[in-house]
Amino acid sequence: MKCFSCFSSSKKKDERDASTTSAGTNTEGSSSTDVPASSSTPGNSSAEASNTVPNIATQKFTFRELEIATKLFLDECVIGEGGFGKVYKGTLERTGQVVAVKHLNLDGAQGSREFLNEVSMLSHLQHQNLVNLVGYCSEGDQKLLVYEYMPSGSVEDHLFDLKRGQQPLDWFTRMRIAFGAAEGLEYLHDKVDPPVIFRDLKASNILLDGNFNPKLSDFGLAKIGPVGNNTHVSTMIAGTYGYCAPEYAMTGHLKVTSDVYSFGVVLLELISGRRAFDDVKPTHEKSLVVWAKPMLGDQTRYPDLIDPLIKNDYPPKGLKQAVAIAAICLQEKASNRPRMCDVAMALEPITVADIESPSPRSSTSSVPPLPDETSAAKGTSTSGSHNA
């Protein structure tokens, strides 16, 4: 990503950064290097104008405002911690809005780039399955991101190491989460022009609102996809161990199909309640994909994949369909993986109890259905854990 003038802004604290024009141009600053609405920024094509709202009103906050919001970054306000620092629950004094404030612990230029990337990406993307960036703060070394607060935390919080008394997710909630995440990726891949490759899909980056509707978060690693005749984007390899597509981990060639592979891993996590990579497990079970592979090709073994916490509370047809979708997403050969629109279409009917009822989406869509589970399982990846 190039430079974004908003970070050298001297505007008053209450002024919004997203000085929006109808073309989605950030008018702040005058440098010729200002690029938020250039071809390297998603969501500025007229073709997808009805699907995106360019330059959503992303606010710039002062450090002081965020200190007040989080009671001076009080330990009791911490709601999570990731690779880039702590996340606090806070309340904005100006509006009373409850937010999540991520206080970034950035490591040099790379971290700063990811911060800029996240702000610029999320400022130009809007979909019900993407987390909303309320604003950011950039004061010297202090870099913070302010998101809408997602009361139910992340999918990771509800799948693994449940606290005593915590209810496990039921089957249909899991499938609805998978469907929503698939729709978020479909938006990035097919409805934004040029496409955006999310690059870090994992259970902890799928956040849940009060009704367990999923939203993708963390766009620090996201990449604008290939344009013109290019088939891939060459990048430094990044992502999370256990979720990374094998060809991307080996070559650094990034395509939208890399996200499809990661989605397959997340879907397997939702089905099995096992982590993509779990160092505590015996060698052959550490990698979820390696563990699951023999079962993916054998329908009679599908029930062995199920999270024991689900017990028998799942529809066999739904399980069959979900495993088939996971298997096809995990195919070794990237070109054999489906598009996310196909995945979303195949998942939608299994989000509700009656699998027979026709889905409004499938009756209006022109995309072909997924191949059946037998052919899906044949090409299943043999390598599941790759160093990213």
Ligand SMILES: Nc1ncnc2c1ncn2[C@@H]1O[C@H](COP(=O)(O)OP(=O)(O)O)[C@@H](O)[C@H]1O
């Ligand atoms: N917008 C948000 N609302 C509620 N909780 C959040 C939000 N963003 C992050 N969190 C919580 O903070 C945790 C850490 O998030 P993050 O810093 O993105 O690291 P990671 O994705 O590596 O877990 C998440 O797993 C989630 O539980």
Ligand SMILES: [Mg+2]
């Ligand atoms: Mg995250």
